[in-house]
Amino acid sequence: MEVKGEDEGSNYLIDLDSLVELFGILSQRYRVWAPKVKDGVIRYMPTSSFGELALGYRNIELPGYYELKKEEGYFTYTHPVNSLKELLHPPELPLMRVVKQSSELLFDYTMPNGERLCLFDVRACDLWALEVLDRVFIKNNPKPDPYYKSLRDNLFTVGVNCSYATSTCFCTTMGTGPEVRGGYDLLLTELKEGFLLQVGSEEGREVIGPLKKRRAEERHLQEKENIIKRTEGMMQKDFHRQEARERLYGRMDETYWEPVGKRCLACTNCTQVCPTCFCFDMVEKNGLSESYRVRAWDSCFSPSFATLHRFNLRQSIHSRYRQWLMHKFAYWVDQFGTYGCVGCGRCITWCPVGIDVRQEVRRIVQA
Amino acid sequence: MKVGVFKFSSCDGCQLAFFELERELLELSERFQIEYFLEASSENRWERFDIAFVEGSISTHDEEERIVRIRESSKYLVAIGACAVSGGIQSARNYENFEELFRRVYEKPLGYGISRLSRPLSDFVKVDLEVRGCPISKDALREILLSHLYNKSPNLPSYPLCLECKRKLNTCVVVAHRQVCLGPITVAGCGALCPSYGRGCYGCYGPVEKPNLEALLEGYKGLMPSENIKELLRLGFNAYNPNIRVML
Numbered sequence: 001m002e003v004k005g006e007d008e009g010s011n012y013l014i015d016l017d018s019l020v021e022l023f024g025i026l027s028q029r030y031r032v033w034a035p036k037v038k039d040g041v042i043r044y045m046p047t048s049s050f051g052e053l054a055l056g057y058r059n060i061e062l063p064g065y066y067e068l069k070k071e072e073g074y075f076t077y078t079h080p081v082n083s084l085k086e087l088l089h090p091p092e093l094p095l096m097r098v099v100k101q102s103s104e105l106l107f108d109y110t111m112p113n114g115e116r117l118c119l120f121d122v123r124a125c126d127l128w129a130l131e132v133l134d135r136v137f138i139k140n141n142p143k144p145d146p147y148y149k150s151l152r153d154n155l156f157t158v159g160v161n162c163s164y165a166t167s168t169c170f171c172t173t174m175g176t177g178p179e180v181r182g183g184y185d186l187l188l189t190e191l192k193e194g195f196l197l198q199v200g201s202e203e204g205r206e207v208i209g210p211l212k213k214r215r216a217e218e219r220h221l222q223e224k225e226n227i228i229k230r231t232e233g234m235m236q237k238d239f240h241r242q243e244a245r246e247r248l249y250g251r252m253d254e255t256y257w258e259p260v261g262k263r264c265l266a267c268t269n270c271t272q273v274c275p276t277c278f279c280f281d282m283v284e285k286n287g288l289s290e291s292y293r294v295r296a297w298d299s300c301f302s303p304s305f306a307t308l309h310r311f312n313l314r315q316s317i318h319s320r321y322r323q324w325l326m327h328k329f330a331y332w333v334d335q336f337g338t339y340g341c342v343g344c345g346r347c348i349t350w351c352p353v354g355i356d357v358r359q360e361v362r363r364i365v366q367a
Numbered sequence: 368m369k370v371g372v373f374k375f376s377s378c379d380g381c382q383l384a385f386f387e388l389e390r391e392l393l394e395l396s397e398r399f400q401i402e403y404f405l406e407a408s409s410e411n412r413w414e415r416f417d418i419a420f421v422e423g424s425i426s427t428h429d430e431e432e433r434i435v436r437i438r439e440s441s442k443y444l445v446a447i448g449a450c451a452v453s454g455g456i457q458s459a460r461n462y463e464n465f466e467e468l469f470r471r472v473y474e475k476p477l478g479y480g481i482s483r484l485s486r487p488l489s490d491f492v493k494v495d496l497e498v499r500g501c502p503i504s505k506d507a508l509r510e511i512l513l514s515h516l517y518n519k520s521p522n523l524p525s526y527p528l529c530l531e532c533k534r535k536l537n538t539c540v541v542v543a544h545r546q547v548c549l550g551p552i553t554v555a556g557c558g559a560l561c562p563s564y565g566r567g568c569y570g571c572y573g574p575v576e577k578p579n580l581e582a583l584l585e586g587y588k589g590l591m592p593s594e595n596i597k598e599l600l601r602l603g604f605n606a607y608n609p610n611i612r613v614m615l
Contacts, residue, residue: 039538039565064586066543081538091534263582266575267551268526272533284522286513288394297534302526303576317579352529352541352551353586 010199011216016074018212019188019195023050023120025207030118030156033087035080040068042080044087044119053121054080061166061345064354075160075190078169079123079344083275084130087119088151089137089297095147095282096293111150118156122184124177125169125344127159129275131183135336136278147295156203159184163227165234168345170358173238176342178231189224196220238358239365241329241339247365248330254318256364261318263355268299270347270357271324276340279305300324321360329361368515371403371416373437375423375430376457376485380502381448382406382422387505395512416441418515420508424450424457425491428480438492445511446488449501453573454607456501458485462601462615486607496521499554501571501604507556524555527575531555532562540567547591547599552578573605580614 014022026032027048034047035054042054058071059078066081097108122130135141137148159180162169171177180187185204189196196216199205271277281298285291298305301320306313314320332340341357348356372382385392385407399418403411419441425431438444446452454461460468465483488494498507507523514521524531528550532539540546540562548567550559554575561568580600584593600606601615 039543041538041543043538064542082536086536091536262579263585265551265579265582265586266527267529269529269533269539269551272530286510286517288391288513297530299526299530302530304525315577317577350539350542352539352548353582 010205011221012197012199012208012213013191013194013216013220014197014211014213015194020050022186022197022208022211023053025210026118026120026156026158029207030116032118032120034120035077037068041066042068042077044080044082044084047120058164059166061168061349062354063168063348063356064351066349073163073190074195075121075162075188076164078162078164078166079126079346081273081346081350083126083273083344083346084119084122085133085275085278087117088130088133088148088155089278089280091297093147093295094292095295098291098293100289112147112154114150114154116154116156117151118158120158121160121188122157122180123160123162123344124180125171125174125342126275127157127180127183128171128176128338128342129344130157132276132336132338132340132342133278135338136276140336156185156207157183159187159200161187161189161224161228162231163190165231166345166349168348168356169235169343170238170345171343172232172235173358174241174339174341174343178235179228189227191220191223191227193220196224239362244361244365245330245333245339248326248361251364251367252322252326254316254322256367257318257322259363260321260355260360261316263353264301264317264321265353266301266303266317266320267352268301269350269352270355271299271301272297273346273350275342275344275346276328300327325357325360325364328357368399368417369402369415370399371413371419371437371441372401372405372407373403373419373421373423373433374406375421375434375451376426377423377448377450377455379406379422381451381500382420384447384503384505384508388509391509395516398516399512413440418443418445418511420445420447421451421488422447424453424455424485424487426457426482426485428482431482431491434488434491443495443515444488444492445496445498446494447498447503447508449499449571449573449604450485451488452497452499452608453605453611454485454487456602456604458607459602461485461607461612484607487609489609496523498523499556499572504556504558525576526555527551528553528555528557528559528562528568528572531557532559535559535563537562540565541587541590545590547587547596549583549599552580552583569599569603571604573608574610576610578610578614580611 033044035042036045037054055074058069060067099106137145162178184200187198279298280295283294328340461484511521541548546567549570550568553570554572
């Protein structure tokens with residue numbers, strides 16, 4: 001993963017007032033998306049003031065279960081229920097408008113408006129997901145996607161290290177966290193004395209220029225290490241990902257997949273909440289005088305996904321589940337050089353019948 | 368193009384989608400001649416139809432004959448709404464003792480032959496397109512009309528409601544609010560109306576192709592006993608849908 005660079009002497013300690021001030025600076029420079037509480041969950045949303053942030057909450061997550069509780073501290077939750085995919089690869093993005101004027105057709109191509117965006121409070125798994133999406137849409141794409149790229153080029157990220165993991169978190173298994181190791185402009189870690197602020201880019205340095213801050217000391221960095229170790233200890237290593245990948249290729253036979261096919265509703269929820277599932281459909285929305293071409297989220301669990309010439313190549317639910325899991329944990333590596341899964345666990349929490357992808361990988365690999 | 372709009376056992380609600388198109392309907396009527404539409408006009412001609420839109424379920428002997436005649440007169444037959452597609456709310460009787468139920472409601476026999484079952488059009492004739500919903504949306508209707516105009520396949524969803532619900536950025540009411548929601552096995556198209564207001568989907572758009580009901584009953588055990596969920600389906604708008612009836 002590409003690291004924007006964390007050089008010596010870029011570590012500061014700030015207090016709560018400075019954090020509030022930092023948020024104020026960000027709000028002036030960027031359109032800020034940050035975690036807020038809505039409908040009883042934490043969700044990335046446009047945010048204009050520090051007071052709106054979902055600070056001091058704890059998300060309790062189990063397979064098919066989510067609950068929010070109050071907690072002492074600030075960044076005490078893990079990640080929001082939605083991911084940065086929603087910002088960079090919107091669920092419905094109009095690409096083109098066609099208007100009929102007299103007898104002529106006029107084509108109006110819509111591009112994102114180029115405003116500067118800031119994603120505040122991004123955890124290690126989601127920063128990794130950002131790299132995964134970058135490879136899909138730009139870096140490993142022979143035709144880099146201009147829509148994604150224009151949003152991406154305008155994105156500023158503030159990472160946060162997790163001091164807690166839910167029962168559905170498995171970033172250690174996927175090797176993506178809990179420590180934020182790169183891809184950020186600024187990085188925060190909540191310590192006893194304040195907040196450790198680390199700089200990851202020139203733009204980040206510029207942003208914190210006017211901020212009241214002091215140099216972080218060795219013990220602050222040590223405390224950060226300890227926090228990350230403690231968070232790591234809250235998760236178990238579910239499987240060995242390289243081994244799992246190799247063995248999965250020998251497990252294509254349907255007998256391995258039928259048990260999960262019996263439990264899966266093919267509802268598409270796992271793919272929609274996944275920060276890296278990028279599949280989309282091109283939808284023509286026709287009207288009488290104007291039409292739109294819209295890029296909309298799709299899912300490999302949808303019956304129309306693999307339908308060619310009116311025939312669905314993946315009739316059974318188990319074959320769709322196989323496609324999804326194999327892509328995430330095997331094919332993706334051949335395709336893009338990373339795993340498609342970042343271990344955020346959203347697919348486990350938001351599966352309405354609580355299917356745990358970690359268990360499925362283990363079951364299939366060990367069979 | 369000649370259009371006929373017909374109705375059988377139903378509430379007339381789906382036909383209202385035509386009127387909801389308002390100004391657009393007037394514009395469309397330059398290309399589509401509405402030849403037969405009892406609810407809209409007192410002048411009706413029954414000859415040949417390019418498109419027949421049919422609302423309602425087949426629940427009398429007379430209706431069984433009439434739907435065959437409509438099919439014979441039409442090039443393209445569209446079933447509109449849960450009654451025509453699945454049998455409607457009135458198909459709840461299909462799971463009861465018909466004679467007993469009838470006696471409880473009516474003192475004397477009716478003046479027409481009522482069938483034991485309320486059934487979808489597809490039990491009697493070939494249906495070219497099914498439009499889901501109770502009622503259908505005007506957007507679906509516009510899409511079908513325009514598709515004929517542009518000579519393309521209508522783009523109606525076959526995917527589950529959850530996909531539409533997540534595209535609308537809703538929070539899952541099952542996971543976050545412990546509500547029973549039929550979204551995972553229900554076809555999209557309503558704009559995820561109920562979950563957008565924090566309540567579970569009750570399946571008025573009917574089942575997806577091959578719904579995994581067994582998995583839903585098993586997975587929702589902690590929310591509601593399986594028998595109660597089955598009861599909800601039996602009393603729902605799509606109880607007699609070919610994809611649901613085999614599982615109840």
